[in-house]
Amino acid sequence: MNHISTPPGLGRRSFLRYAGTGAAVVAAGSAVPLLTGCGTNDGTAKVGTGSNGGKFALKIAWIPxxxxxxxxxxxxxxxYAKQGLTVEVQPGGPNSTVIxxxxxxxxNMGIEAIPENVATAVARGAKLKIVGAGLQKSPECWVSLASNPVKSPKDIEGKKLGITLAGKNTALVFMKRNGVDVSKVKLVPIQFDPAPLAAREVDAIWGFASSQPVSLALRGIKTHVMPLADFGFNRMQNVFFVSQKTLDDSAARENARKFMTASRQGWEAALRDHKHSADVIMxxxxxxxxxxxxxEIKTLAAFAPxxxxPDTESKGLFWMSDALIEQTITGLSSIGIKADKSLFTNELLGG
Structure with a gap:
């Protein structure tokens, strides 16, 4: 079989951000075969509503x-088996759509890396709801060398920053919201490869905490990560979403609820034991x-925080608090995406 390949240095989350902008990305390789917790489905036949014998199909945005x-x-x-479900995971990859x-x-359900994709679809008439936040905190960040760290937005002034085409708008919004004098910043167009930072051609690069810092660490290069979320610019990511039809059908809704319950347990196990998770994936x-x-171990370790x-200890993983929903709506509005509270529901999480 052909392997999915991506352009050099193209991180998995970075690729999704890039592809989501509508930019043309050329990547070799064919689609990855379905990954099942048993069962198969070629993604063309409708799964329909109802209990469907406990079969549940999930589409993810990127490769396993x-x-x-x-x-x-x-x-x-x-x-999943304890919930009476047979779960099939349909992988994503280059040019693979979820919505x-x-x-x-x-x-039956999809996971989108960024909520703006779902919000945009809803604005265009799709009947969808976000039912869980895989990431409570956005991993978008500025990555700098540990020997010359960028620790706060004001530290950005006077610096040379490597920025991707896809990240430029969000980066500028973040800087302006944090009182950075953009005229004192030099933006250098880069791809997703962190090589310019390693070579000290720039002082910091735009990236994801689970991508470029991991890549550099594996090469023995220590970095400092400054998450945007720590400075007033956060939105949930890796969002679980379903159609309104699923929520309106009692049997389909119950299967979706069971799936979310078991997925929470799976993630709790993954957070407890990174090596076991990597063993399973490998x-x-x-x-x-x-x-x-x-x-994979290092990526999960970087991803875990x-x-x-704040609310997941009492409410459980994926919970979308009022504060997180408001942060997400505000964050989306800052980059020109309209959304309101009706886009989100905790009903499959016991809310």
Whole structure:
């Protein structure tokens, strides 16, 4: 089979951000085969509503890796089976879409890396709801060398910053909201490869905490990460979403609720044991996709702090607090995306 390949240095979350802007990305390779916690579906036949014999199809936005560790542990460690579900995970990748499969009932649920994709679809008439936040905190960040760290927005002034085309608008909004004099900043166009930072051609780069810093760490380069969320610019990411039709059908809604319950348990297990998560991912998908065991462990370790939030200890993972919803709406508005509270519901999480 052909492996999915991406342009050099193109991080998985970075790729999704880039592709989401409508930019043309050329990537070789064919679609990855379906990954099942048993069962198959080619993604063309409608799954429909109702209990469907406990079969549940999920579409993820990117290739199987530690970013979805809790999902794979949900299948491997039997959490879905205990809920009476047979879960099929349809992988994503270059030019792979999620929203159309949910809106046309070809899968029961989808995970989108960024909420703006769902919000935009809803604004265009799609009947969708975000039902959980895989990431309570956005991993978008400024990455600098530990020997010359950028620790606060004001530190950006006088610096040379490597910025991707896709990240430029959000970066400018962030700087203006934090009182940075943009005229004192030099923006240098870069791709997603952190090489310009490693070579000290720039002082910091725009990136994701679970991507470029991990890549550099594996090369022995220590970095400092400044998350945008720590400075008033946050929105939930890796959002779970379903169609309104699913929520309106009692049997389909119950299956979706069971899926979210087991997925929470899977993620709790993943957060407890990063090595076990990496072992599962490598055993099932690593050889086919060219994943590296050490990188998957380090990626999950970098990813983990963004999965939990102030309310997840009492309310459980994926919970969307009023504060997080407001932060997300504000963050989307800042980059020109309209959304309101009706886009979000905790009803599948016991809310």
């Amino acid at each position: 890796n530690s970013e979805y560790a809790g999902i794979f542990l949900g299948a491997e460690d039997g959490f 159309p499969l949910v809106t046309t009932d070809r899968v 055993k099932k998908y690593g050889a086919k996709l060219g994943l590296k065991h050490e990188e 963004y999965v939990t939030g």
